[in-house]
Amino acid sequence: MSDKSQQPAAAPPVVDRAAFDAALDAQVVKEKQVTRLNDEVSASRRRLPMVQVADYEFEGPDGPVRLSELFGDTYQLLVQNFMFAPDWEKGCPSCTFAADNLPFNMDRLADEAIAFAMISHAPVEKLQAWRAERGWPYTWVSSYGTTYHDDWAWNSTYPDGSTGPVPGYSYYLLKDGTPYLTYSTRARGTEAILPVAQIMDRTAYGRQQDWEDSPDGWPQYPTYG
Template sequence: MTPHATGTREQWLAARIALLEAEKALTRRSDELARQRQALPWVRVDKDYRFDTEKGSATLPDLFEGRSQLLVYHFMFGPDYKAGCPSCSSIADAFNGFAVHLAQHDVMLTAVSRASIDKLAAYKRRMGWSFPWASSQDNDFNFDFNVSFTEMQQRDGAIEYNYRRGSHAMDIENAPEPVKQFAATCGTDAKTYTRDRPGMSAFVLEDGVVYHTYSTYARGLDGLWGMYQWLDRAPLGRNEAGPWWKRHDEYPER
């Protein structure tokens, strides 16, 4: 017999209606947070970033592809990786489905990583993805938006990530076991792996000028991680003791 609470349909309905009020309050709070994000001051981006794309060299304004808004997913794929981060890959699995809708709503979605465009294009083919992906291998974009770091920053505990400066959990000498495991699946070691971090940044283009409007990192990406939105509504929730996910082509057939 299940150890979970059971009850009649009437009892379930009463509990569900009470929960609905909490869900509605959370939705209203989420709407208010979205308004606060959109009210943040815009910061002009004057640096001339040059990216490599599958279509050739591109500037930051070029990445908008005619739209006025650009959402960048900072995908963990460093120049020394042999494959993209499994967590970022799990998030990116959803991009194909909604990128087309965003593009029709004046919003361009692209991923940006420090790996070479040849590596990114090959990994896209492996994963079956079609969304745009640009290489920032030859510019400071990742460093300027606090998702990539130098060996010196890592050694000196001078990393600024998720709006906090100093040592982070992934910076310690003996990295957590999941970090080591993910690093190994990317064909590198933990120190090299953690010199790149996940995040997303938003930009707007007005009168030929690009402005940075928003960035989020770490758990701030939860809302973009589609599988977790579903798991949070499953009977057992996330039900995890550590990382369990893999790249979608690495699961055993069931």
């Protein structure tokens, strides 16, 4: 595990106020370009088609729960496809980090007609044990015994030849009682809703991960160390 409790010796160069303001102004120009491009990508995302999804019957802590039931009394649903293989005893650390990043007040999502749930391949008893350990209130159901993970490529082959779950998010729309997939993302596409990662990106040292392009002497640790 990386230990960030000790302040690194390396630090940005010290300049006067005018030089700092000039450097920051140049950075803001770049960030406005990113913002405009993000708006363009979001507009394109809103024009995506959708595909019908089977109304899978998952297993919840109180019995069977269909995909359509995860919407509750609304019509939009965000699903975190949480990595938790059937033979694991604990949830994926990075997916756990992602769940810890969720809004403190999930009613903010409900106010926007968006329900939230997590789906994993492990049996529901394991999910509930990890949920209790983390203190999460979120709906979490098991796809064990269904083809959901294989149908939508939430299981994959790893570089070593083994197979297992991959992380990501699915966005659904309920139309006339039928669930449709409107968008999904995985890998670094998941970072868009991780506020801690976004906050770290704007600090002097960034995420301190070994893949980052940082100045010489900046602290860097293995990404999954």
